[in-house]
Amino acid sequence: MSTTADEFKAQGNKHFSAKEFPQAIEFFTKAIEASEVPNHVLYSNRSGSYASLKNFKNALEDAEECVKINGSWAKGYNRVGAAQFGLGNLEDAKKAYEKALELDANNAMAKEGIKSVENAIQSRNAKPDLGLGSMFSDPNLITNLRNNPKTSEFMKDPALVQKLVNFQTNPQGANPTEFLSDPRLMQIMGVLMGIDLNMPDPDIPAPAGAKIPKPEETAKAPESKSESEPTPKETTKAPEPTVDPEADPEDVVMEEPEAEESVDNKAKADEAKAQGNTLYKQRKFDEAIKAYDEAWNLHKDITYLNNRAAAEFEKGDYDAAIKTCEQAIDQGRELRADYKIVAKSFARLGNTYLKKGDLQSAVKNFDKSLTEHRTPDVLNKLRSTQREIKINEANAYVDPEKAEAARLEGKEYFSKGDWPNAVKAYTEMIKRAPEDARGYSNRAAALAKLLSFPDAVDDCNKAIEKDPTFIRAYIRKANAQLALKEYSHVMETLTEAREKNLSLGEGKNVNEIDQLYNKAASQRFQAIEGESPEETMERVSRDPEIVQILQDPVMQGILGQARENPAALQDHMRNPEVSKKINMLIAAGVIRTR
Structure with missing residues (x-):
C-alpha cells in the first residue's frame, strides 16, 4: 500500500514537534511529491522547517510557492515575512506582513512581525554608521549576498566581489564616491540596510565588464547554487520559533495563535x-x-x-x-x-x-x-x-463439500504414511468445516504419528468440545497422554470415556478402553529395572494418589468389608467413583485378584 500525502505530512509534523527539522523537511518533501494537487499547507510547513534551520533562502522559496497556490491565506504571507526578515530584507518583510493583515485584520503574527521589523529598523538607524560597519564585518557577507535574489547576479562579477572583500578588510579606507558611482554597490547597501534604494540614472557608466540589471531583473535574478545557508544580520535577527508539541507546523514557526473570535x-x-x-x-x-x-x-x-x-x-x-x-x-x-x-x-x-x-x-x-x-x-x-x-x-470459507474432499485426501495421505500432508489436508478440512469433530480427531492421529503428542492432545480436546460423545477422540487423547507418561491423566480420560460409553448404551469400545487403562496402570506401577518386589511395593505405597485412597474412611470401610466377604466388592464396583479407586489399587498391586 502506497503512503499518502497526509501520512507523510503527519510524520513531518511529528519530527517538527520534536525539533528534528531535517527529518521534517524530508517528510514534507515526500508529502509534496505524493500530493495529487499542489497543497499550500505543505509548502508552508516546509518553509517553517527551513526557517527553523536558519535556511531563509529555501524558506522564502517555499513561502512564495505557498502564496502562489493560495493567495488568500494570510499565514502564507507570514511565512514570506519571516523568511525576508531572516534574509535581512526588512522592507520586503514588512510588506508581506502588511499583506497578511489585509487578508486577516486580526492576524496576531502579522502584527507582531511588523513590530519586530520596525524595531530592527529603529535599532539599525540609531547607530552612527546606520549599522553598515557591523554589516560589512559579517564573515558570511559574501555568501549571504550570493544567496539573496536581489544581489546574486552582481556577485558573479569577481571585481565587485574583490571591492567588497577590500572594504571588509579596511572599512576606513573605503571611497564613498565609489559607492555612489556604482549602482550595484548602492543596491548591496540597501539590501544590508533592509531597504530598497532607488537605482541611479542608467546612463551613469558602470565599471568595465559590469552588468547593471534593471530593477525588475534584480527582483527576478537567478539564485546562486551555493549550498551555504545565510546567517541573519545582528540587527535583523529573526525571532526564534516557539514550538507547540500539539500544533501543526504551519501554526508554529514564528507565529502566535490567531486572535480569538468575539x-x-x-x-x-x-x-x-x-x-x-x-x-x-x-x-x-x-x-x-x-x-x-x-x-x-x-x-x-x-x-x-x-x-x-x-x-x-x-x-x-x-x-x-x-x-x-x-x-x-x-x-x-x-x-x-x-x-x-x-x-x-x-x-x-x-x-x-x-x-x-x-x-x-x-x-x-x-x-x-x-x-x-x-x-x-x-x-x-x-x-x-x-x-x-x-x-x-x-x-x-466454510464449505461442507470441500471439507469432505479434504477429509478423503487426508485419509489417503494417512494410509500412505505421509503424515505431514495428512496434517495439512485435515487442517483444510477443519477450516472448511470447523464444527465437525472428525477433522480435529483425524489431525490428532496424524500429529501423534509425527510424535507431536501435546498438539494431538489439544486437537482431541477440541474434538470432544465439538462432540462430547465422540469416543474415538477420548481414546486418541489417552494414547497421546500415555506417550507423554501422564498416567493419571490417561486413567481420568479413559474413565470419562467409559462413562460416556455406558450412557450411550454402546459396548463396542469397552474392551479397547479397559486394555488401554490396564496398560497405563501397569506402566505407572511396574517395577523399575533392578528393583525388588518389596522395593516396588514400598515405592507404590508412597504414591500420593494411592495414599489418598487408602486414607479415605469410606474406602477403608469398603476394603475391610471385602476382606470378610470378597463378593461384596463387586457390589461396590457399581459406583463409578469407587470403581475407579478400586481399579487403581488393583493396578498398584495393593488388591490382588485371582
Whole structure:
C-alpha cells in the first residue's frame, strides 16, 4: 500500500514537534511529491522547517510557492515575512506582513512581525554608521549576498566581489564616491540596510565588464547554487520559533495563535449547541442539525460538527455523518483542535462505517482515533471489529463439500504414511468445516504419528468440545497422554470415556478402553529395572494418589468389608467413583485378584 500525502505530512509534523527539522523537511518533501494537487499547507510547513534551520533562502522559496497556490491565506504571507526578515530584507518583510493583515485584520503574527521589523529598523538607524560597519564585518557577507535574489547576479562579477572583500578588510579606507558611482554597490547597501534604494540614472557608466540589471531583473535574478545557508544580520535577527508539541507546523514557526473570535459569537454558538443537544435528546434530529450548523457558523469549534454527525448517525443518514466527520477532521487540523476532540471525530467515523457494515474502514478509523488519543472504549471497539472480521472471513470459507474432499485426501495421505500432508489436508478440512469433530480427531492421529503428542492432545480436546460423545477422540487423547507418561491423566480420560460409553448404551469400545487403562496402570506401577518386589511395593505405597485412597474412611470401610466377604466388592464396583479407586489399587498391586 502506497503512503499518502497526509501520512507523510503527519510524520513531518511529528519530527517538527520534536525539533528534528531535517527529518521534517524530508517528510514534507515526500508529502509534496505524493500530493495529487499542489497543497499550500505543505509548502508552508516546509518553509517553517527551513526557517527553523536558519535556511531563509529555501524558506522564502517555499513561502512564495505557498502564496502562489493560495493567495488568500494570510499565514502564507507570514511565512514570506519571516523568511525576508531572516534574509535581512526588512522592507520586503514588512510588506508581506502588511499583506497578511489585509487578508486577516486580526492576524496576531502579522502584527507582531511588523513590530519586530520596525524595531530592527529603529535599532539599525540609531547607530552612527546606520549599522553598515557591523554589516560589512559579517564573515558570511559574501555568501549571504550570493544567496539573496536581489544581489546574486552582481556577485558573479569577481571585481565587485574583490571591492567588497577590500572594504571588509579596511572599512576606513573605503571611497564613498565609489559607492555612489556604482549602482550595484548602492543596491548591496540597501539590501544590508533592509531597504530598497532607488537605482541611479542608467546612463551613469558602470565599471568595465559590469552588468547593471534593471530593477525588475534584480527582483527576478537567478539564485546562486551555493549550498551555504545565510546567517541573519545582528540587527535583523529573526525571532526564534516557539514550538507547540500539539500544533501543526504551519501554526508554529514564528507565529502566535490567531486572535480569538468575539466572546459574543462564542457565547451564541454555545447557546445554539445547547439548543441542539436538547433537540437531539428529543430525537428531533433535523432541528438539532440546524442548531449545530448555526453554532458552527458562529464559531469554528469542531465539537459542533461532531454533534451534528451524531445527529445524522441517529437519523440514519450515514453518508452525511461520514462527510461531517471528515469535515471535522480536516477543520480540526486547520484549527489546531485538541487531539482528544479529533480522536472523537475518528471514533464517530469508525462507528458510522461499522453501522454500514464496512468493517475494514471502521478498523482503519478506530486505529486513527487511538493514534490521536487512546481510550478503552475505542480500543475495545477496534478489537471487537477485528475479531468480527476474522469470524466473517472464517465463515465465508466454510464449505461442507470441500471439507469432505479434504477429509478423503487426508485419509489417503494417512494410509500412505505421509503424515505431514495428512496434517495439512485435515487442517483444510477443519477450516472448511470447523464444527465437525472428525477433522480435529483425524489431525490428532496424524500429529501423534509425527510424535507431536501435546498438539494431538489439544486437537482431541477440541474434538470432544465439538462432540462430547465422540469416543474415538477420548481414546486418541489417552494414547497421546500415555506417550507423554501422564498416567493419571490417561486413567481420568479413559474413565470419562467409559462413562460416556455406558450412557450411550454402546459396548463396542469397552474392551479397547479397559486394555488401554490396564496398560497405563501397569506402566505407572511396574517395577523399575533392578528393583525388588518389596522395593516396588514400598515405592507404590508412597504414591500420593494411592495414599489418598487408602486414607479415605469410606474406602477403608469398603476394603475391610471385602476382606470378610470378597463378593461384596463387586457390589461396590457399581459406583463409578469407587470403581475407579478400586481399579487403581488393583493396578498398584495393593488388591490382588485371582
